[in-house]
Amino acid sequence: MQELPFSKVISFDKAVGSSAQYSVKIEQEHFPRLSESCCSILEPIEANFRFFKDLQGLSTIEGSLKAKVTFVCQRCSKEFVKELNSTFSSTCDEQKAKSLKIDQKLDIVELNDDGTFNLLDFLEDCLLLEIPFITSHDEDDPECIENENGWSFGKIVKSSEDNPFAKLQSLKENLKK
Ligand SMILES: [Zn+2]
Numbered sequence: 001m002q003e004l005p006f007s008k009v010i011s012f013d014k015a016v017g018s019s020a021q022y023s024v025k026i027e028q029e030h031f032p033r034l035s036e037s038c039c040s041i042l043e044p045i046e047a048n049f050r051f052f053k054d055l056q057g058l059s060t061i062e063g064s065l066k067a068k069v070t071f072v073c074q075r076c077s078k079e080f081v082k083e084l085n086s087t088f089s090s091t092c093d094e095q096k097a098k099s100l101k102i103d104q105k106l107d108i109v110e111l112n113d114d115g116t117f118n119l120l121d122f123l124e125d126c127l128l129l130e131i132p133f134i135t136s137h138d139e140d141d142p143e144c145i146e147n148e149n150g151w152s153f154g155k156i157v158k159s160s161e162d163n164p165f166a167k168l169q170s171l172k173e174n175l176k177k
Contacts, residue, residue, distance in 0.1 A: 002027040008120040012092045012111060015051040016059045023048045031067075031124050037131055038069040039079055047123060049088075058096055061109070062089040067127050071135035076144045080137050086126040092117060 005024045014020075025044035028035060035041055049063025065086040070079045090107040097103035111117050137144035 001029055004030060004120070006119060008118065009112070009116050010119050011115065012051070012059055012061070012117040013115070015061075015117075016053055019050070019052055021050040022063075026123075030120060031127070033124055034067065034069070034127050037128060038071050040070050042068040042070065042081065045123075045127070049123075054091070056096075056100055056102070058091040058093040058106075060089060060091045061122075064088070065123060065127055073136045073144060074134055075136045078137075078143065080141075080143070082132075082135070084127050084130040086130050088126050090122075 004026065006020075006022060024047050026047055027044050028041040031041065031045060046066040047063065048065075049061055051059070051061050054060045065084075065088075067084045068081060069084060070081050072078070073080050088107065090109045091097060092109050092111050094103060094108045097106050097108060109117065109122060
């Protein structure tokens with residue numbers, strides 16, 4: 001496995017203190033949750049981010065991520081490529097933000113009990129948030145043609161199994177018997 005150019009867990013304060021800044025490509029294998037959430041990650045994830053104190057003195061991480069992944073289209077069941085783009089700006093200074101009454105406007109990240117910050121998990125979370133609720137081709141994509149019988153196989157069948165309402169329905173039906 002490629003070594004990360006940064007530690008998975010870091011000291012936010014130290015990173016701010018040294019104005020740490022990264023412009024890196026991170027191998028797919030470092031993002032297991034993202035891998036599970038899509039069909040494949042096509043190339044290393046581009047990450048650009050830096051640590052600094054903002055104008056109000058809040059310790060901040062700011063940056064962007066780009067990942068090229070594939071999903072199965074829920075309309076036509078074909079795989080399609082999607083670029084996930086995330087931009088973020090978050091602070092760990094919750095108390096200070098609250099005292100400045102700007103905590104509602106800011107994205108606040110939690111630190112661990114020992115004051116460390118799960119940097120790699122944070123980056124992966126940012127990308128997971130960019131995954132659309134329904135994964136499908138764009139509306140007007142000519143690639144996207146529904147199956148002849150108007151019903152697609154594969155993922156969509158699986159997702160209805162996982163659907164809590166479907167489960168509830170089958171539970172109700174079983175009770176009637
Ligand atoms: Zn499609």
